[in-house]
Amino acid sequence: MSTVDDPLERLEFLQGTLEVLILRSLQLGPNHAYGVTQFLERQSESEFVVDNGSLYPALQRLMQRGWITAQWKTSPNGRRAKYYRLTPAGRKQLVAATSKWRRFVEAMGRILAPEA
């Protein structure tokens, strides 16, 4: 048997990826934690499942590094929620991290590509 991925098994986040993805999700505009999980699951076509036990610590870490800020606001449907927003430093970090991830993915792809 060759090792074929079980398509039902969700992917786990690699170390450090969640933080980049959170930054990316906030690029479109401020959002709350639930909104971030929704965005990530939708964009990954449900390949990623966001564990809240990882999400909240990651948000805390991003705040500590000054890449995002948070503010309590009322959502369009009238609920109060904590909205996270990218700071200029966070924007810069996202650009840097994105290009780094591209190179990483390409390199991985080249190595893992089947022999021509």
Next chain:
Amino acid sequence: MPEWWSKLRRTLSGRRGLAADLNAEIESHLAFEIQENLARGMSPDDARSAARRHVGNLTRIEERAREAWSFPRIETFIQDLRYGLRGIRRSPGFSLVVIVTLALGIGANTAIFSVVNSVLLRPLPYPAAERLVWLGESDPKAEGISVTWVNYQHWRKENHSFEEMAGFHTAHLTLTGRGEPLFTRAGVVTSGFFRLVGAKPLLGRLFNTSEDRPGGIPTVVLSHRFWVDKLGADPRVQGAPLVLDGKPYEVAGVLPPGLRFFSPPVDFYLPLAQFDGETFDRGRHGSMRLVGRLKPRVTLAAALADLDLIMQRLAEADPGPESRHRAYGIFLAESDTGEIRPTLLILLGAVGLVLFIACANVAGLALARSTARAREMAIRTAVGAGRVRLVRQLLTENLLLAALGGLTGLLLAEWCLRALIGMGPRDIPRLAETTFDWQVGIFVGVITLLTGLFTGFAPIWTAGKSDLVGALKDGGRSATGGKSGHAVRGALVVAEIAITLALTFAAGLLVRSLIAAETANPGFAPEHVLALELVLPSASYSSPPAVEAFYDRLHRDLRDLPGVTAVGAVNCPPSAGDCGDWFYSILDGPAPQPGEVPIALFNTADRDYFSALRIPLREGRGFSDTVQRGAPSVPRVAIVNETFARKWWPKASAVGHRIKSGGPYRDGPIYEIVGVAGDVSQMGLDTEPLPEIYLPFSQSPSGAMVVMLRVNGDPQSLEPAVRRRVAEIDRNLPVESLRPFERSLAATLARRRFSTLLLALFAGLAMALAGVGVYGLLNYWVRVREEEIAIRLALGAPRPAILRWAGRQVLQLAAAGAALGMLAGWMASRWLESLVFGVSARSGATMAAAAAAVIGMAVIAAAIPVWRATQVDALDQLRHL
């Protein structure tokens, strides 16, 4: 940096606000999910529970988020510490036993370590002390003999290995002209000595090179203590005269306190070359030894090889009896602790083993407790405590207990140390200066940490293995749950028994040695003897007739004292050690090879010495008065001891044979053996006798004699009368010492008594701790089996069968421990050989006695639990099942 700062700020500024914020955020998160689920058409209840499930374990989310914005380690540590303190308060009995046990172990270890640190480890208080070397000469028969003046000069000028070298020896001089005549001790040193030991004058100056040569101005440098005690710390002492042995010396300077190169300490220092005079005879040995500082990165072996090369050159240029002499050297740090080193290391090892037993006990206790706590641990795991978190908490608890034990131990050690210094023999260098310093602090910290880790390993080990469902279901009531734990405890107790046996064996050997030494026949009758030690100053007693006249008169005057039955004098009394040995040969025997010339102790005794001390004459006759004053016509005579006679004439009589002093290759007089005296313990009560030659005082008078007075009744009561008689003959003559001879004899066993007492104390402590260990183990074994015993009884098992069952447990433990312990003791016995006297280090009887004691201890310790096992009330137990 800002990340670190925000963490710190939040850790410090309380977490309540943040926790509330996080809670609100997760609440809102839940609300969004519920709303979504409702929108999908779920019932409100389903929507809520589905959202809950989806969001996950709220506590865990919160905990992990909090870890992100704080220092989780510090916080958990503080929390663990709080839990630990709570746990200690909750089980005060357990905690008290643990703290006391560890305090005993750590305290004893700290006290002994601080002594080892001070005596053996702390560097000597000299500049670059680690490179200082004690130098002597050696020949094929002896090591560390004195260095001759000629050799010293060549070594000093021709070596390539030493930065500096200085000669030293001690001398006794009488100080007169300042009140009572005073017997003083001088350090006789070359001028480089003070530079080597880093001494600077407090007042005045030290020797200059013009004084350190024959014919220089006689000067003296005072020790601080002598200056304060005897000269009233007179600030104008420089240039003042000091009359020593009738010769005026000028005070050059005073040293600061603290220079302790010589032991016992000296009163002042004299320039060596001036004091001894120079000789150009390479074979002329005085008593000078050298101290030298190696150049950096030169090894001692290389330095000695360097000196040996010089010795070879000298031997080729001037062959003679000195040709086979070589350089001998050891590091100064070892030279004065050489004898005490093995004793202290053995004591340190023994006390370390005691600590191991203490730790094993605590580990066993903690293990039993952790089996009882299995349910608590299971509940903690069930509510989400991670394995790592649990282990960390248990470890913190143990370390906390160990730290409390360590602190208590430190207090205990302080007290023990004072007792140690108080009862320790005076001749252990630097013992009295022992204090707690940072090395001792590090030592306590390290052993406390190790103790905490060691005693913590067992509960942690079982915590990892806990069977969650089983523990929750039967609530830790089953005995089988702790089976592996019990095996570990059993192994610990076996180790305790084994170690205790080894320690008891060692202590037994030392106690037997001490008894052997104390009851050893010293070869004479020491009771009712008053010893008067005198050294006649050579200035006023320069000729042999003057010395003889003095002692003749003293002899007569003392003999007349009421209560005195006999008076005899000797140069080197029993147990005084080595007062001088020299080469000799037997004239009618084969001549020894140059390197094989034998050595014997040379002593001087007067006519009545042997009868006064009741040393038996085995053969021939004693000294008589008829052999007078070495007149050429009268042959020189000698008395040898039994060991000497047996060595050369095991089957025949020694009387009539002739000895040549110095051996065949050196000049020396010839003596005819006229008698054989019984052996006396010349080197100490716990030593084997060495060959010894006594010369008659009448033919070889010596100014330094110990006059022995055999008296009726208490020798001490005669002391004032004896002092008066001495002063009547010469009121300028100081009495070096005057005390009952038995007391000086007992002092020679002080070290042995000290080490024996300590080792016996440690063995006793080990015995008590191991007893507690056996008791604890059996007690637990019975407690968890009460139901099983009740069922056995209910099914008809007789009570003796229960006794046998429980008894077998004890005996198995004791037998395994004893077997291991005997093996360990047997293997360790060779370390003890140097300390053992009058009994074999592999004494089977001692081993058997130690084994019996340890097995007896185990049986006694287990008696109460085993008895309780047989007293289980079957009905009562079964009712509660």
